[in-house]
Amino acid sequence: DAGITQSPRHKVTETGTPVTLRCHQTENHRYMYWYRQDPGHGLRLIHYSYGVKDTDKGEVSDGYSVSRSKTEDFLLTLESATSSQTSVYFCAISERMAGEDNEQFFGPGTRLTVL
Amino acid sequence: EDKVVQSPLSLVVHEGDTVTLNCSYEVTNFRSLLWYKQEKKAPTFLFMLTSSGIEKKSGRLSSILDKKELFSILNITATQTGDSAVYLCAVIHSDSWGKFQFGAGTQVVVTP
Numbered sequence: 281d282a283g284i285t286q287s288p289r290h291k292v293t294e295t296g297t298p299v300t301l302r303c304h305q306t307e308n309h310r311y312m313y314w315y316r317q318d319p320g321h322g323l324r325l326i327h328y329s330y331g332v333k334d335t336d337k338g339e340v341s342d343g344y345s346v347s348r349s350k351t352e353d354f355l356l357t358l359e360s361a362t363s364s365q366t367s368v369y370f371c372a373i374s375e376r377m378a379g380e381d382n383e384q385f386f387g388p389g390t391r392l393t394v395l
Numbered sequence: 396e397d398k399v400v401q402s403p404l405s406l407v408v409h410e411g412d413t414v415t416l417n418c419s420y421e422v423t424n425f426r427s428l429l430w431y432k433q434e435k436k437a438p439t440f441l442f443m444l445t446s447s448g449i450e451k452k453s454g455r456l457s458s459i460l461d462k463k464e465l466f467s468i469l470n471i472t473a474t475q476t477g478d479s480a481v482y483l484c485a486v487i488h489s490d491s492w493g494k495f496q497f498g499a500g501t502q503v504v505v506t507p
Binding site (some may be wrong): 313324339382383388 | 401429436438439440485496497498
C-alpha cells in the first residue's frame with residue numbers, strides 16, 4: 281500500500297470553528313489531492329497540489345483552503361466549519377513518470393462531523 | 396461543463412451473474428479514464444484506459460474504452476459476494492494534468 285496517512289481519522293466539531301486536516305505521504309509523489317465524498321456525489325475534488333506551494337482549486341473549493349509547504353504534507357483547512365461540510369474527506373497522491381499517467385492512491389479518509 | 400456520468404446508480408445481482416457498468420463522459424480535453432473499486436474504505440485502483448478499443452483484463456474483471464462514443468464499460472463475470480462495492484470511474488483532464496474528475500459511482504450488491 282502507498283504510504284499515505286490522514287489525521288485525524290475522526291473529528292466532531294461545532295459550526296464556526298476552524299478545522300485543519302492533515303495528509304502525509306512517504307512516497308515523494310508530486311501531486312496531492314483533497315476530495316470529499318457524500319452519498320450520491322462520488323468523490324468531488326476540493327483542491328489539489330502539483331508541487332510545493334503550487335495549488336489549484338477543484339470543483340467544490342468554496343469554504344476550504346490548502347497549504348503545501350513540504351512535499352510530504354498537504355493541509356486542508358476549513359476556516360469556519362459549517363454543517364454542509366460534514367463529510368468523509370479523502371487525500372490522494374499521484375505521480376507522472378516519463379510523460380505517462382499514473383493512478384491515484386488514496387489515504388484512509390477522515391470522517392468529519394460539524395454540529 | 397465537463398461531466399462524468401455512471402450508470403446504473405445501483406444494482407443487485409446473484410452470485411455467478413455478469414455485471415456491466417457504464418461510464419460516459421463529456422470532457423473538453425480527455426487524457427485517460429480510470430476505474431476504482433470502493434468497499435467500506437478508500438478506493439482501490441482497478442484499470443487505467445487511454446487508448447480506444449484495447450481491453451484491459453484482470454481476472455474476472457475487464458474494461459474497454461470507446462473514445463469515439465465517449466464511454467467506458469467495466470465487466471465483472473461470475474460475480475462473487477466479494478465484488479459487492481461501489482465502482483467509481485474517473486477522467487484525467489489533459490489541459491490541467493493532475494485533475495481527476497469522478498463520476499457518482501455505481502453501487503453493486505452481489506447476493507448469495
